[in-house]
Amino acid sequence: ETGVTQSPTHLIKTRGQQVTLRCSSQSGHNTVSWYQQALGQGPQFIFQYYREEENGRGNFPPRFSGLQFPNYSSELNVNALELDDSALYLCASSEAGGSGVNSPLHFGNGTRLTVT
């Protein structure tokens, strides 16, 4: 069974630039969620994708956007980077969106983004 994989592992960007982070879901999982985790904080929900559609969104501005592809992999795009966007970005997959209330999340190793 292939787990959740994320790329790249580390990234350094300059304020104002744009970044794309990538995620491949665990085999058999059709739902992908993205989280931002600042140092010393818990993961904060950005959004979730199910069947290539956004299926829920947290309190993040529109410059955070995403995509899900037919193979259930996903991208997180952040435009106009700010210093406060420096964080660990976590991708997690689960078995079912919508009615899958009991489905736990399985996390990838994350992408550490530093904005200077």
Added chain:
Amino acid sequence: QKEVEQNSGPLSVPEGAIASLNCTYSDRGSQSFFWYRQYSGKSPELIMSIYSNGDKEDGRFTAQLNKASQYVSLLIRDSQPSDSATYLCAVKPHNDMRFGAGTRLTVKP
């Protein structure tokens, strides 16, 4: 009021003792509850899930849920130094999962 609240710690226990971690949540409609462990610099890994009131045991770990009090806890028996990590409480009120800030546990040899 935060959606999921945990004591940030640090919580320090001696090796072999019981570690008790607590969590409260605000959304009464929440149906699913999870505990994740996160080592420094790593991603969260699932330890336990619980969906019904009462206790659920898995090895040295016991999760307890009281929906009337909106309270979830995790007990770690016979704590080991390798249990030293941050423990995240997570609640799933709808499709998405919401996390607390985590409790940092240190188990001293």
